Amino acid sequence: MAEAEQAILDIEHTYEQERLKQTQARLHRWRSAVGQELDYGAMRAVCEQDDRGYAAIEQQNMKREQAKQAEAEARDIVKNAEHQARTVHTALVRRNALKQTLDREHKHHKHVQEELKRDQQSQMLFAHRMGRSPI
Template structure:
């Protein structure tokens, strides 16, 4: 095997191995991104459920507070106390709403990261396919060159035998 051919073959094999490692890394990155997306979606579902539960609970509590005061004469302090409780309930609802928005934002971020990982995976696979095609072409070129060298050696050997027999007949 000629040195340039051997070098090309080694380089192509090295590139294929390197591309395989890149493909494995891209696969791992994609799996992690998908897992993070699933986790973020679960957290968003939990945050939504907590928001709805808190909203319902605070609305019911407010309704019960004010319903319990129907028909009663309310002093200014009592009304203020009821309003303070209402504000605390609204603050709790707003806190859950904020948590829900943060969870929704995290889902968007993880979906974007997942999409980016999928695109990277496609690029890596395309590159791996090109590298494998290159490796096959180099191997085919090498086999063809080897075959041509062997044919040339056989032809040369045949010519030598022919020349030798011709010389023997003439002698």
């Protein structure tokens, strides 16, 4: 994510430099042509240089847009990863809660079984003693 943001900053800086350079070059070309009688070929050459300058600016603009798109995609990837992490965390919390509930229920069941077994043994011992009792 940080790489995408840094790439955008770098490309924005490059775009601004290229735009400034091309604007200054255009200004210089036209200022140097002021007061001169230019033939059609010279005017055409100046216009072509302007077009190349505009194309360079547009190319930098396209790179900037691509970098912004890459950053947006990176943000989406991070957002999806965070969502997945939250989903996994929630599932783990639920699983651990269920495991604790099952462990408690198992211990309770085991305790009840042990009590039942002790009660049965006590009843059998009582019945056995009552059978031998002289009363």
